Amino acid sequence: MFLTPQHLSRRDVLTTTAFTIGSLAVTASSPRRTWAEPLATGLHHPPRAKRVIFLFMHGGPSHVDTFDYKPLLIRDDGKPLPFALPAQIDAKPTLMKGPWKFSQHGEAGLWGSELLPEMNRHLDSLCVIRSLHTRGQSHGQAVGMVNTGSDNFVRPSVGAWISYALGSAHPDLPAHISIGPATAHGGPRNYGAAFLPAKHQASVLGKNGSLGSGKIAYLEDAPAHQFDLVNQLNQLHLRRIGAEAEIEGAIEAMDLARRMQGTAPEVMNLSQETEATQKAYGIDEKATQGYGRSCLMARRLVEAGVRFVSVSSGQVWDQHGNLKDGHEKNALATDRPIAALIADLKQRGLWDDTLIVWGGEFGRTPVVQGSNGRDHNPQGFTMVLGGGGVRGGITYGETDEYGYHAVRDRVHMHDLHATMLHAMGIDHERLTYPYAGRDFRLTDVHGHVVKDVLI
């Protein structure tokens, strides 16, 4: 990771900019790797996961109403919070129990509320980290933290780093795809490349929690004969000027674009799935159709070789008021599709090397805001991991007795990122990029791998 732009030789130009497609790091001048078995040895160590699906619950689902069971919060409902509120909070210091009952699930007996019944069924293969904490009392900062590791500066997104490190596992597909990303709260920054080469920015499908048409921009608009004409013109240009690397690169890019046009629509065609599969994801029902299509798309993409897919719920989890109605609606929309995705990955043998990460930019306060809502809670919240390299059926870390602050085995957002990279065979301290005079990392100068959640 020490290649500085000024040291690019002609060959490097070919390998780093020209002969790439989307995030694909294939080189025409090096032997074509067997892409089905990507980097068996890993970048820094053998990987447990080869791909990531980030199920982004934008807005911040309430941890104390989903996976972080707090009996004292229920007992002391309506009583004052026995310690001071953090600064810059609009909530009242009055405890509010959630409207959903908790019970234990599976063999391991992990706690889950009745809000997400379908995910609960998979708890034996999931790891519930209850001690996340992050920076940012507002969405903008916290969304930046979860997606880029920075709450204030423009930094490459997690997916961009992974794309940069590993490239795509399919020669005709990008390595990094973002489904339904938000246009606000940083917008493209949350899936951007920042100072990494532009190809690591996510290709985008849809926006704001919706898959939209499910097509990559321009992909199907380009008439095939145009590629031929452009190619003829470029070849003639090349003949006249000699073997100029940049021109060769442009020609190769045109060729790859054309191949992508041939491959991607097929990969992204959901109608190729059986009716049973579509039904499992809830595509036949209005409530689950949106997120169901996104999840099914994510599975098709990772199956084809995309490294990092984020699937945004849209900024729907932000219940400052009407917690019950809001969360129930969101749970209904996402629970079944997520459970179907997990089952599908398992059934296709992809589960063991696909890392899934579920969670929002923060959790919600155990104290009440307004009469029936909860404010933002970056001080302590829950994220759920599963699949590649993750120990299933365990919880890790704890918040205090009311669920406000992460208190035991705290996991900072940087630690989560370090852990995700670790599962992918990447040492977060050694994945660096030189920019503006220094080497940057996803985890800045922080981050510890949470080894206990990994196999």
Added chain:
Amino acid sequence: MKSRSPLRHLLPVVITALVSGVPHINVAGDETNPTPTAAASEEFFETRIRPVLIEHCYQCHSSEADEIGGGLWLDTAEAMREGGDSGPAVQAGEIDQSVLISAIRYESAEMPPSGKLPEPIIKDFENWIAAGAIDPRTSLKNDPRQTGDTKLDMDAARAFWAFQPLQIHTPPVSDETTSHSWIDGFLDQRLAQAGIMPNPRADIDTVLRRLAFDLTGLPPTPETISRWRSDPSDAMWFTIVDELLASPGFAEHWARHWMDVARYADSNGSDFNATFHDAWRYRDYLIRNIAADTPVDEMIRQQIAGDLLPAETETARHDHLIATTFLMLGTKMLSERDKTKLTMDVVDEQIDTVGRAFLGLTLGCARCHDHKFDPVPMQDYYALAGIFRSTMCLQGESQKYVSTWKPVPLPTSETHRHEVSEHQSKVAGLKAAIKKLETQIKQDASQSKRLEGIVIDDIEATKTGDWTASTYIKDFIGSGYVHDDNRDKGKLSISFSTKLKSVAKESSTDNPPRWEARLWYTSGSTRANKVPVEVHIGEAEHHVQVDQSQSNTKIAYASLGKFDVPDQAEVSVVVSNAGTSGFVTVDAVQWLPVDGSVVVATAPKQDDTQLKQWTAEKEQLTKQLDDLVKNPPPPLPTCMAVTDRDTKQIADCPLHIRGEINNLADSVPRGFLSVLEGAKNAISPRQFSGSGRLELAAWLTDPDQPLTPRVAVNRIWMRLMGEGLVRTVDNFGQRGERPTHPELLDAIAIDFIRHGWSRKHLIRQIVVSDAYRRSSLLNEQSTGVDPENRLLWRGNRKRLAAESIRDGMLFVAGTLDRTAISNPMNGYGVLVSSNDAGSKAKISFTISDPRRTLYLPVIRGETPALLSVLDAADADLLLGKRPTTNVPAQALALVGSEEVRQWAGQTAERMLRETDAPALRVDWVYEHVLQRLATSEDRDLVAAWLTSETAQSLPDDQRRWQEWIAAMFASTEFRFLD
């Protein structure tokens, strides 16, 4: 033959990725062998040696290792020299004595154990040791850089080339040169030394296209092309250069260059995409001043401290204020709730921007610790932070927790001011009058509604004597009330007369309806307590006394009694102030049916007339207000500028330990960079007139301070030559590149300063040189010696900027509109899009607008796909040199974009209109799209397309040519400047 070297304890380290050629792994070994001098640099260590050590050795031989192999640390220079159990790992200049070399050669040991390093890497280590094993790493223990408690050796640091004063060098002169520029002397000398014969001039069409795009971002006009073709002399070249420099396109194109560095945008982006309503004024400021060739140093001073600079004219004052928008343009986390942190983040962004834009130094690195590579201690960072923290950027909140800024008024004419203030006072006057009427109407309506029965307001009563009208006590009935002012006792009376008409609930003529009479007044302790009231029912007369001094409410009533009133009988209530002491107040009289009778058809009340009058008046005033609001004078102009904080808020900034806002050390006196200061600053702290920006601006542009002119000329050189003399245009520090031609760089910088920091002068100097006009064709021999063209033996092929590609297509289509877009964000609110994640910015000007691209608003997060895929500047980051990528997305966009096809269609239409015979079409198309003559190969290609099955299946010639032209737009020849 393996010795018991400690190095054999190394654990396996994965190097599979290294040898497989994955691009992000160091492939230094692939490069040509460095010269010994190159190996004697920190840069060489940083790029060739350190990465390998980290990658392959640190796991077992650094402070990070769980167990140290052979007692050998390889993570500091000292430790490497000391060595481990087997003795010194590295001995400077002694390859054979350095255990490290024999180990990686698999001679003394086999390191790393996972596999022998590629030969070129081993060679790098040998070269490095031979050249003195330069290694800047110091001990990590008790690193004083974390606390700012540093003892950087500034005298040693000043020896670095970038901090050296500008050196005067006489241009070498060669006998056989035909050059018109002394620049060539420097370049030719180096080429001769390297034994390279530079390329000849590019052909005339190529070189003119290059010049036109480089200077104006647009293709040459057909008229210029034909003039140049008929006289491709140097004299004509100079003429065309001067014409282009004087053209409006020049200023637009070069303004856009600086906008990249200034991270220009028309919205904030980030978490809260606030509209920058006034940013466009800065864009226009750049265009205006670049057109006028305002000295570059002057513009730097204006951008840093324009608000504090003296200004002789209003116009100058206007420009000076706008220039400081430069400091405001960064993207900010406006919703950050911790405002101390936000302030320091903004300061950081400004220091980083100023450092890189003007000095080519990455000062931001020194926020948390001393700069690791450059001589910038934390002290210097916080000396600068004091200046920017004393500068006001953000002020107030646009909504809870969300910071905003205050628009700064711009100078304007007295007449304009007067017009605006008059307009404002007229509007305010009308609004007040309308509000008053509305209150009256509302009260009238509410009172009539609230009081049942028949109500007679005081204004409808017949007054005798001088009653005083009042509205002092609110909630009165009708339009107000009257009082006797506690004077003229016995002289004042007021009579309320009406006819009572009702229909009894159960119609009975025997019992006339019964009414209660009430007198409404305003009570209070100063009021009279024995107010005489007469009630007349027909001829009958009743006397009542009312005590107005006591009541629970301010507006009170007293019942005057209940009376049987024959239908249609005349009734009146007369209040007098005879014999009273204290104020007598009268508001209204109310007649209330008390037996269930219902009031019918009261006599038309006088106050209806009043109401109608008020309503009419209100309508008229409202119309006047509408007219006034619709036709305002132009608003008083504002800009997005900084100001100094109040004197008492101007202060030095404490050093923030590890950059943490809650971990403060002593304040650091405001100042600049120690490394660029002589000993003078050490003697006495500087005096500042305000925040210190004025002094900073002067210091940045001091002709004895070498970095600013070097960085400035290098940026201009890069735009024209494709690469800077220092290729890392934003980084002149250790981690940046060294100048390929240091003497030339200094000579240009000195010439630049001598010519009054004139941008146009410098550009002219460069584009008349032979070097600028060289062909870009490859040459096997020269490529072999200098593959990266560092010696400039050929022209660098340049990818056109996104703006030029789009503008070029519009130009060829004949639809480019050369007007500017003023005030592009007019009509946007606080935000370009509402701040829930589901909304999208409203777009006033789209990519299909026919104006030049630089005039389209830059809305952060909403860069049009066609532009972003062509590497348009990402306004989130300062960008001295755009990357030129070649991703398939770019190919897809060029081939699939609706706009490109539309412009191709317009071009085809224009071509068919302007050519008489089909035989001329190919010529026209090549002439216009690529600004060159068509060759026979081109003609064959076009013919093949036009006769192809696909083309023949298209409906007409226009469609066929549209397809062809669209392909040309997407072709490499169109996108590149050969």
